[in-house]
Amino acid sequence: MNYLPNVLFAIILIVGIGYFAKNVKKLIRNIKLGQDVDVSDNKSQRWKNMTMIALGQSKMVRRPIAGLLHVVVYVGFIIINIEVLEIIIDGLIGTHRIGLKVLPTSVYGFLIGAFEVLAILVFISVTIFWIRRNIIKLARFWKSEMTSWPKNDGNFILYFEMVLMTLFLIMNATDVHFQDLNSGNIISQFIAPWFSGLSESTLHVIERAAWWLHIVGILVFLNYLYFSKHLHILLAFPNTYYGKLKPQGQFNNLEAVTKEVKMMMDPDADPYAVPEDDGEAPAKFGASDVQDLNWVQLLNAYTCTECGRCTSECPANQTGKKLSPRKIMMDTRDRLEEVGKNIDANNGEFKDDGKQLLDNYITREELWACTSCNACVEACPVSIDPLSIILDMRRYLVMEQSAAPVELNNMMTNIENNGAPWPYNQMDRLNWKNE
Incomplete structure (x- = not known):
């Protein structure tokens, strides 16, 4: 018996899964570069969110056409790949359609028939996606941040899915024994x-070629995910689980600032007392680079689907300002990848490269264009929060660099002096409070 095909299959499988595992390890390392944050609260609500949003696609279908097509591709691709289990077993032990040996023909035929129907539906859906992206040219796919790689990446994944579905159907169509069963060959x-x-x-040569290309294609697809926006296929689940549960717009308090305010408001506190030095460097206020963000925000960046729903809902973007919430997430991910490569090149240590997320990737004009309306957060189908990154970077500008716009500085001065954003004396409060 010739075991060479089985050995070759095992080598390809081990290499494919091994490379994927290596990249997953790198991905986790990069995400852990972020600051720690406690997201262990309200587990029941988190599981519910993950079930409804990631598994149930509840936010995707808010746009019915794209949502329905995505559900077809999502469900179809996942279910069809159940057949990969049979392919792996056949490839490792040298059998052919082992499912026919362990399942009744009618049951096996029903499963393969369902896979074939889903395969053609997936093919049709991704073709429509391709038309929407390249022929109709929906505006959100052609924004300025969608340069050559992001634009091509969206098409590459569609081509991948078309080819994989085609190979699956050709594999079945040229399998003479399977066609003779006349069970499951619906398409x-x-x-x-x-x-x-x-x-x-x-026909046997064609069937074997389609079989090999199908399984190799799946392994290539699996490893392509790390370099693609379609990493959300894997990360949407943890991202929706760890998504924000607080009311939209609720700003988090900084412990150091809260402590100072409490001391100022304490009537028994000695105003001349020197704060105790605990030996630790003062905490950095806000974020200027990816290491200053928390790990959930970095997970958000890797999960971004680049679908552009956030940007299409952004009022600042709609009025021609440079802000694009999608670009905020893409820039964060690109900078994080750059930092990760820096660490890899320097034996596990980060060497200062003179760059940071602020200014080198995200401009101050973009940050101050945001209206903090949370439209981007509401629009995201996988619970990504671009606003939190914008606010943390604004906090850095205000508290570390005193670099707020003049209008904002004037407002804060008025609040400090007058107890209100307007330049009126407190003694005149009753004169203007009802205006």
Whole structure:
């Protein structure tokens, strides 16, 4: 018996899964570069969010056409790949359609028939996605941040899915024994005549070629995810689980600032007392680089689907300002990848490269264009929060660099002096409070 195909299959499988595991380890390392944050609260609500949003696609279907098509691709692709289990077993032990040996023909036929129907639905759906992206050219896919790689990446994944679905159907259509069963070949029976006139040995070669290309294609697809926006296929689940549960717009308090305010308001506190030095460096206020963000925000960046729903809902972007919430997430991810490569190149240590997220990737103009309306957060189908990154970077500008716009500085001065944002004396409060 020739074991060479089985050995070759095992090598390809080990290399494919091993490379994927290596990249997953790197991904986790990069996410852990963020600051620690406690998201262990309200587990029941978190599980509910993950079930409804990631698994149930509840936010995707708010836009019915794209949502329905995405559900078809999502469900179809996941279910069809159950057949990968059979392919792996066949490849490792040298069997052919081992499912027929362990399942009744009718049951096996029902499963393969369902896979074939889903395969054609996935093919149709991704074709429509391609048309929407490249022929109709929906505006959100053609914003300025969608440069060559992000734009091409969206198409590459569609081509991947088209090819994988086609290979699956050709594999079934050229399997003479499977077609003779006349069970489960719901779609492939109409493709089989395309190969009529070919000898059985030629059909076997085509079937084997499609089989090998299908499984290799799946492994390539798996490893492509790390470099693609489609990493959300894996990360949408933890991202929705760890998503924000607080009311939208609720600003988090800084412990150091809260402590100072409490001391100022304490009537028994000695105003001339020197604070005790605990030996620790003062905490940095806000964020200027990715290491200053928390790990959930970095998880958000890797989860971004680049769908552009956030940007299409952003009032600042709609009025022509440079802010794009999608770009905020893409820039954060790109900078995090740059930091990760820096660490890899320097034996696990980060060497200052003279760059940071602020200014080198995200401009101050973008940050101050945000209206803090949370439209981007509401629009995201996988619970990403671009606003939290914007606010943390604004906090750095205000508290570390005193670099707020003049209008904001004037407002804060008025609040400090007059107890209100307007430049009126407190003694005149009753004169203007009802205006």
